[in-house]
Amino acid sequence: MRAVHEAVPPLGLAFWRSVVTALAPLIAWRWRRDGRLILTHWRLIAVIGVLQYVAGQALMYVALQTTTSVNAGLLNATQPAMIVLVAWAMAGERLSARQLGGIALALAGVIVIVLRGEWRTLVALDFVVGDLLVVLALLAWSFYAALVRRLPPALHPLSLIAAASVAAALALAPIYAADRFVTAGPPMTFSGAPGLVLVYVALVAGVIGVAAWNGGIARIGAGRASSFLYLIPVLTSVFGVALLAESFRAYHAIGVALVFVGVWIANRTRFAAL
Numbered sequence: 062m063r064a065v066h067e068a069v070p071p072l073g074l075a076f077w078r079s080v081v082t083a084l085a086p087l088i089a090w091r092w093r094r095d096g097r098l099i100l101t102h103w104r105l106i107a108v109i110g111v112l113q114y115v116a117g118q119a120l121m122y123v124a125l126q127t128t129t130s131v132n133a134g135l136l137n138a139t140q141p142a143m144i145v146l147v148a149w150a151m152a153g154e155r156l157s158a159r160q161l162g163g164i165a166l167a168l169a170g171v172i173v174i175v176l177r178g179e180w181r182t183l184v185a186l187d188f189v190v191g192d193l194l195v196v197l198a199l200l201a202w203s204f205y206a207a208l209v210r211r212l213p214p215a216l217h218p219l220s221l222i223a224a225a226s227v228a229a230a231l232a233l234a235p236i237y238a239a240d241r242f243v244t245a246g247p248p249m250t251f252s253g254a255p256g257l258v259l260v261y262v263a264l265v266a267g268v269i270g271v272a273a274w275n276g277g278i279a280r281i282g283a284g285r286a287s288s289f290l291y292l293i294p295v296l297t298s299v300f301g302v303a304l305l306a307e308s309f310r311a312y313h314a315i316g317v318a319l320v321f322v323g324v325w326i327a328n329r330t331r332f333a334a335l
Contacts, residue, residue, distance in 0.1 A: 170319025
């Protein structure tokens with residue numbers, strides 16, 4: 062997203078992503094089967110949709126217009142800790158000292174990767190308004206992750222995505238309209254790079270990724286699931302090396318090793334009281 066931010070308007074992407082996800086053929090067939098559950102829990106689903114897609118993703122898209130990749134990477138590294146705290150405060154989820162240690166170890170690995178092994182980068186950091194938006198987006202995502210477990214297990218993950226996307230589209234519609242027609246924001250185009258980005262965030266990340274994430278939270282809890290978020294920068298580095306011919310350096314090896322060991326430690330034991 063950061064690489065194509067000049068060609069893809071953030072609010073347009075957030076709105077049309079919600080529309081496409083809500084109407085995607087892959088999930089539309091679930092509406093008839095889970096309609097009763099959706100109507101019963103529509104308030105909670107609406108809150109989840111707004112937290113995840115409006116306060117979470119839309120804010121993140123806007124933030125990436127101004128913040129740097131290093132700043133965004135470091136701030137994103139705090140998300141698992143936020144999820145653990147929110148899940149503990151809202152649902153009483155607790156992690157053992159060993160699991161918290163694993164999360165901390167994985168965090169260290171992410172920091173090594175983001176800073177490229179150059180600790181002097183921390184001194185040169187310059188925080189902007191976009192960084193505050195990143196923090197707010199991560200906080201909203203943390204509350205969404207904690208609330209998912211309050212839904213009945215019988216509600217299919219794809220039904221949740223569809224219903225939450227409808228709520229997000231309704232909430233984003235006036236915001237997007239104001240951006241387009243009041244402040245003369247750029248229009249969303251559906252060809253070339255913007256179209257490919259929309260397809261990816263709506264179907265790959267928005268359907269497959271979110272369904273897997275929601276299913277994981279429902280089974281193991283938000284706190285424990287949060288440790289897997291540290292694999293994102295690892296996979297980003299791997300794909301950068303494999304697909305973009307980027308160099309694999311020593312800091313990659315150190316960071317990847319720390320993340321994998323930390324995630325393994327965080328998930329090898331059951332929840333226990335601290």
